[in-house]
Amino acid sequence: MVSTGAVSVGDGQRRARLGLRQLLAPAARAARVEETADAVVGLHASDPATVYLSACARLREPSAVEVERALYEDVSLVKLLSMRRTLFAVTEEFAPYVSAAAARPIAVKERATLLKHLGEFAEGWSEVRLAETERAVLAVLAARGEATTAELGAEVPALRETMLMAVGKPYEAKQSVGSRLLRLLASDGHVRRSRPRGSWLSSSYPWAPVEQWPEVPAREAKAEVVRRWLARYGPGTVEDVKWWTGWTLGDVRRALADVGAVEVALSGGAAGGLVLPGDEAPVAEPEPWAALLPGLDPAVMGWRGRDWYLRPQDVPALFDRAGNAGPTVWWCGRVVGGWAQRADGEVVWRLFEDVGAEAVAAVGVEAERLVGWLGEVRVTPRFRTPLERELVA
Known part of the structure; x- marks a missing residue:
C-alpha cells in the first residue's frame, strides 16, 4: 500500500461515490441486471427477494423478468456461497475469481466438517463413500438437466440419510445428508440453483450442473475481488475489506498490496482510507437522490465502519440481533429511515430526522416506483427487524 499523506476523501465525497458507482442516483441507473451486480461486486442472495429488490432499485426499468433472465435463462448471474460465508449473485465473468478467492476455500472447510459430522452422527460413511455419492448426484443431474434435493434423493438414496445434530441441546435437529452435500457441491462450483419452484420469492429450487470455470490462482483471485471492491466501495479501510471478505488480515493486506492500494485521509483527517491508484480525485456530485433498498442490500452491508452513512x-431499529440489515430509506448517500410493505401492498416508511420536503417527495416517488413493479407480489424480509415489524403491524 502506498501512503500519499495529503489527499482527503471526506464523507460528502464518499456519499457521492456511493450514489454514482453503486447506481443509486437515477442518472446512473443501468439497463441490464448484470451491470447492477458488477456495480456492487455481488448482489446479496441469502434472502431470495434481496437479489430482485437490490437489482431493480438500480435499474432504469425495474423488472423481475429482467432479473430472472440473468439468473435462469442466460445464466449470466451465478449464486455462490462466498464472502463471509454469505450467498452472493455475481456475474459469470467474475464467478471464477469469487470461486477461487472465497467459495472453494469454504468448500474445503465444508467437506471436512461434513465428513466429521457423518463420522459422528451417521453410520457407514467415509471419504470414499462421500465421493461416490457426489459422482452419483452429478451423473443424475447430467442426465436430467435439473432436480430438487428430494428428486435427487429418489435416485441417490444416500442423500435421504440423516444426521442428528446438536444432540441433547434445545436446538437438536435432524439434517439430511442431501442438504449438506448439495451445498458443498455448489460451493465447489459443480452445481447451481436453478429457477425456483413457485414465485421468485421461493426458497424451493432445483439444482443444475455447471460447466467448470477456468482455474484462477487464489492470490490473483483475491486481488481481483479487492480491486473490484475498492472500485465500487472505496475509500474503505483495512477493517472494512477484512469484514466484507471474511478473510484473514494477512490475505487482505496481501491483496491490497497486489492492487497497489493508495492511502487517503477520511473526514476529520483520519488516516487509513484506501482507494485504487488514480482514484484520489473528487467525483462530481450527483443530483439529489432517494432510494428504498431491501434488507441485506450491498450498500448498507458494504462496510464495517458505517458512521458516515x-x-x-438508528442501528437498533434497522438491524436484527445477528447484524442483518432490514429495509432502509436513503437520501443522498445517507440512511435516513426504514420501510416495509404491508399485506395490502402499500409501501410505508418512517424517517428518523427532518430531511426536508424535497427528500420526502423523492422518497414518495421511489415508493410508487417500487409498488409499480412489484404488482401483486408481497415481500417479507427473511431477517425481520424492529422497525419493519412495527411498520407492518
Whole structure:
C-alpha cells in the first residue's frame, strides 16, 4: 500500500461515490441486471427477494423478468456461497475469481466438517463413500438437466440419510445428508440453483450442473475481488475489506498490496482510507437522490465502519440481533429511515430526522416506483427487524 499523506476523501465525497458507482442516483441507473451486480461486486442472495429488490432499485426499468433472465435463462448471474460465508449473485465473468478467492476455500472447510459430522452422527460413511455419492448426484443431474434435493434423493438414496445434530441441546435437529452435500457441491462450483419452484420469492429450487470455470490462482483471485471492491466501495479501510471478505488480515493486506492500494485521509483527517491508484480525485456530485433498498442490500452491508452513512442511534431499529440489515430509506448517500410493505401492498416508511420536503417527495416517488413493479407480489424480509415489524403491524 502506498501512503500519499495529503489527499482527503471526506464523507460528502464518499456519499457521492456511493450514489454514482453503486447506481443509486437515477442518472446512473443501468439497463441490464448484470451491470447492477458488477456495480456492487455481488448482489446479496441469502434472502431470495434481496437479489430482485437490490437489482431493480438500480435499474432504469425495474423488472423481475429482467432479473430472472440473468439468473435462469442466460445464466449470466451465478449464486455462490462466498464472502463471509454469505450467498452472493455475481456475474459469470467474475464467478471464477469469487470461486477461487472465497467459495472453494469454504468448500474445503465444508467437506471436512461434513465428513466429521457423518463420522459422528451417521453410520457407514467415509471419504470414499462421500465421493461416490457426489459422482452419483452429478451423473443424475447430467442426465436430467435439473432436480430438487428430494428428486435427487429418489435416485441417490444416500442423500435421504440423516444426521442428528446438536444432540441433547434445545436446538437438536435432524439434517439430511442431501442438504449438506448439495451445498458443498455448489460451493465447489459443480452445481447451481436453478429457477425456483413457485414465485421468485421461493426458497424451493432445483439444482443444475455447471460447466467448470477456468482455474484462477487464489492470490490473483483475491486481488481481483479487492480491486473490484475498492472500485465500487472505496475509500474503505483495512477493517472494512477484512469484514466484507471474511478473510484473514494477512490475505487482505496481501491483496491490497497486489492492487497497489493508495492511502487517503477520511473526514476529520483520519488516516487509513484506501482507494485504487488514480482514484484520489473528487467525483462530481450527483443530483439529489432517494432510494428504498431491501434488507441485506450491498450498500448498507458494504462496510464495517458505517458512521458516515448511518447514525449509530438508528442501528437498533434497522438491524436484527445477528447484524442483518432490514429495509432502509436513503437520501443522498445517507440512511435516513426504514420501510416495509404491508399485506395490502402499500409501501410505508418512517424517517428518523427532518430531511426536508424535497427528500420526502423523492422518497414518495421511489415508493410508487417500487409498488409499480412489484404488482401483486408481497415481500417479507427473511431477517425481520424492529422497525419493519412495527411498520407492518
